[in-house]
Amino acid sequence: MATFRHPGTVLTDHFLTVPLDHDDPAGETIQVYAREVVAPSTTGKPWLVFLQGGPGSAAPRPIGRDSWIDRALDDYRVLLLDQRGTGRSTRISRQSLAGRGSPPAQAEYLAHFRADSIVRDAEILRRHLLGAGTKWTVLGQSFGGFCAVTYLSFAPEGLREALITGGLPGLSARAEDVYRATYPRVAAKNDAHYARYPEDVDAVRAIAAHLREHDVRLPGGGRLTLPAFQALGLALGSSTGSHELHYLTEDAFESAGVLSDAWLSTVEHRLSFVTNPAYPLLHEATYGQGDGATNWAAHRVRAEHPQFDTGDRILFTGEMHYPWQFETDPALAPMREAAELLAARPHWPRLYDAARLGTNEVPVAAAVYYDDMYVDRDLSLGTAAKIAGARVWITNEYEHDALRVTSGAVLDRLIAMNRGEV
Template structure:
């Protein structure tokens, strides 16, 4: 098994080449008998070397390991999500610059189910399994973090001749790193995590109780910033409640789907993006047509990723489940908690209607065109009670700084990965053993690494390099 280069290109002094692997769908004892294979792809970014990259076309069809430098310093980037591919790394990518300047070669993994890797889409699932809920569930469960880690191990052995590599994980990518540390700690030189320390030992109910609290803070901030939007949002919600508003791809813009615009609260500039949409949609309803403009609906539709990345919807709560934990539609049920009345649409209420956050609701499987055929699959996942184990706490606790240093950027106002939960995980899992050093900041939101890679990554490398008495 070796990774074959399927395309390559040069951008100034940077070389990118896409690598393709054929790997097992299932690992372990079952996988030994499983003949089904999947494709897993990634892109390697490194400095141009005239000795090995002189003719870029010659790279195609060759093993990728032959084009890494002799002295390798490979770092694998694990994307957030779940269910998102890596963005293609251009020369202007700030993460690329920081890492290449530090001598790394970067492997950008399209996790199984995403991007150039064997993808999961609703229609292909239905076609493959004839609509069998049980078979679809069994199949998609093979795209969890433990399987992603197994893929990484096969790739590491190929590219590094069994040497260690570094890991960088954003959001869900950090969750995958904790699974990796639990399963193969001896494969990892160092681990860098941005906004992605998983809530080890916490249930989905714990996670979403905290998430609602953080999202409430963001709503309060939003309406203080744009007080006129209280009335505008109420007008829009009333219109959506009274009319069936179809989006360009056949989905429905219901009140609950409209509220999920709050997902954008979690990154820098998100409140302004939501305000822009609210202003335009409200303006549309005041015009002679008294309906949303096509361009406005298209903009709203394109702000969501649940149709194009269905793993994001299916696994939104599954990433918090292991062993006998059930999610039981936690975000949906907690919406009706007494503390969360502002999230429930009530046309006679005198309080602002709140936007929701990174949450999945039952109504989404009626409102999103690509999710409609997966309603039973989603329900089965939320009722499942026998999950694979993602984190081995004893193993994690044994990882001192000297064995595998772990550093994390932790954002005080992170809407998706709660600050207090992250701090609790550090205390409960590592118990003062000196590991999981944190760069804690209130300057950035969840997308801090994209907002300022030089500062966020620079702070993490400072933690890796400094001596602490």
């Protein structure tokens, strides 16, 4: 257990062995890692465990009291959990999956990396660090908020309170329901982007025409198709994403008919999943519950929104994952068969317990971003109404990444809500 210091903080590494399958505690095990962050001379403060968005993203790597952590450290000992499959926990990667053997074996392994397993990991960690009969606060961002609702459903006895930002899932929404709700929101983000930067209509159209007419290869060998280029719209749901996309599209061509190496390198960095392959592998699985395969829901529902494939303007897509990504991205290609098997998986365990949420006694404060491109506002509000005692702050002041970019203001509001101060 290593401990080191940053300006204003003391950080301690924690590693723990947990079952791969919590229903088979004597079976295969994996490693879970979490980083404790405290202010110097901290004593007696309650614990806050942070659940990162994703799936497939490691917890933040803070340097000192940066971002929301500065506000959290005023009141808590912070624990940054690398959810299973990410960071320094047992990681999902091209190399690690290859060691699992056949694609069916890989898919079966990956099925154990959803919110239900993450919550059970957290409970083992809580008992290990705090002792039996103790409770801690959970802060969930985006997918981490989904995990927090799973926590409230199946292990509320471990929670003293829940803080959720941009992460209230539809309790019974299937994957196709989610995309039917979010495709129109993505289209609206495109409208806002082109209203802000009308010159981008022609710039994007020129790039699209080039991609239709040429076999464009990225520096790492992946193929840049028009649908892949459209996937850059994932950024449109963040606070600065529209501006970043504008700068990217204004600087594409080295000369007439030649896309610049620098531009292609930047695009590759944004599109490649070499650092987080679990995101496209497991994203739709986060909506899988009960009988019925997710079956590439984003791909299927896209056909109901032809404006993304026809029309005068080129529309960018958002947080959608498609089967072609496992052909064009070299980092994902070795996992294609496993991805297909996950998409075809006929049954998934339930992630939420509506009856238990209806009798919830844990204080819950949640921020719902009115124009959120990633997590549908209406689905979120429907869930909030079913969690007994939940307090909700609905705001259009911020985008989905508000926790990260507001220097603790969002977290401060959620803490105050649970204390009855606002």
